[in-house]
Amino acid sequence: MSDTPRLHTAGTTLLERARELRPLVEREAEAAEAQGKLTDPVVDALHESGLFGVWVPVQLGGAELSPKELIAVFEELSYADASTGWVLMATTLENGTAGAYLGDDAVERIFKGPRMPVFAGQGTRPGSAVREDGGFRLSGQWSFASGMPHAQYAHSLGAVEGTDEVRICITPIEDVTMLGNWDVLGLRATGSIDYAIDGAFVPESQSHVFTQDEPLRGGAIYRLGLVDQALICHSGWALGVGRRLLDELRRYAGARAGRPGQIAGSDAFHADFARAEAKFRSAGALVHETWNDAERTLDAGGRLDVRQETMVRLALNHITSTLAEVARFVYASGGTSALRDGLIQRLFRDVHAGTAHITSGPQVLQECGRELAGLAPGESWLVFALES
Template structure:
């Protein structure tokens, strides 16, 4: 699957500018992602999906994100969510959702909840959510809400016809993700179209889905950071090399050589932590287990570290790129996309502080609940 993603690079790169201008991926790119099987890479095998392993998913997302940050972002979110739906929803919902000739795409929000009221046979869902990445390409939404009376967080799947698209995507970077706000006003969601947010045993599919939804999202964002970080450095290599031999250029600067060496080393070290962490996690899953508290900590730490490292890389590339980095083009777009992506809640400073607390042995008897430690 990673090779199929690599084969799409010329198309994705060629249409990235148009995608940014229109605020969504081009139809050609979306069709190509479907035809390559990438839109089903997260879906359980019994439903005809690829059900890739964590390391395989990491490689595909990295490859797509290297080609274009927004394409990688949309692909990882829409496939994470259709995979979760396939793994965790009830049989009636799955039979309806996955019956078409194409894999359905999902978009939504799992961090800022709406509200749900229990009714006979299901729930009544209401709320407003921000940052519905990929919504303009989706057939279904996958939204977090808190059940009134019980306080349980659950994910609710609704067809896009049940939502109101609110727009509000005027941003610095990741413009082609179309991460619009949306609202749902009293839609009925049948029981089979909902599942607990913290579900670690799938209804169908194998080891991947024992990660639960949040850790799968952390895997997504780690792959994205790997791809855009490597692309930043490679773009700078090309920029500097094209100007080598001219008087006063960076290619002849010892200060630049030193800075680039440090940037390369920092990125490779952060990437190594991501790969080591997910190698270990995959071994646990393949043996039939679940991640323990320390492994959950390292999954969060690896994402936080690669994200902050890539942000530093972006600043170095922007400072080194001269007027090329200021003008509209791939380097400027990468710089903007990185800073939009690093604002995601999963990579925030509060998560890093919690990682430090657990690693320092200051949270005995605690476990991860979403992005925080609780007794």
């Protein structure tokens, strides 16, 4: 097991590289949406900049950013394009946790190449894993595999037959049948297709228990476990997309200043914009406050307690619901410019796809309220619910 009690921090180098990619990502966004996946120039740039390694343990050649550093990188790329930020957050969560939790044999096979491997898949509804000598036979069908068109490995949840155990199983992309049905309202460029696996053999070292929270390599961030690390992803994404929406509306209004009948001269619009800005900044401040607190605990060698786990879930739920409000306000204020094909329309559609994710579902909010109200004594978080 890891003997590193502290968080690893890597500084701002990768954030600066993400910022440098903004012109390319923005330029390619329309083509990516049309083809239903990121364009080759963007994927190549993410590799060349090292951004696919932001979550991978340092000893495997990754950057192993801290939670706050990850949030900043995902915010930056999501500001440039919601789909690009989404693909990076999903794939790096999966290759980072694989690097931390898989056995040595698997890691030697998977992380030996000149490029960081890209993972895609789904870790909620499980397929079937039948135990076999040395591993498992994995079968099933999964949805929402963000980044699958660019992946070399699939990350899939499997329920071990005859037991209560569920495991993340890693399979080479050659074992995957891509079903290709990604015809959706928003986040079209994420390529989050459905896929199937039929009886692929998964060596034991190429899997790990879903709830694993003690890393075999890497530092304190991996003590969060897979689910709490996923909250980092979606928090950074919401911060970037919300900021871009408000900035685009500011530009839209400013371009129409001085014209009669435009929102730039409306007192009601001025007040509504101030309210939207305040709500969004407040929700973002809660995200940063909760992860600052979480980092202090992790860096001291501890694990999050129940209240801290409640707060990181609540912070994500709040920034996500606030993002949905901001998107509706920006779309309504954008008039026919928002109605037509363009950036505001695309952002509006992307938000309504992204805010439907299970990590910000209504059950999570209800459970947060129950714990905060003191109505869950002796209970702890298991994925998105509190249990005794």
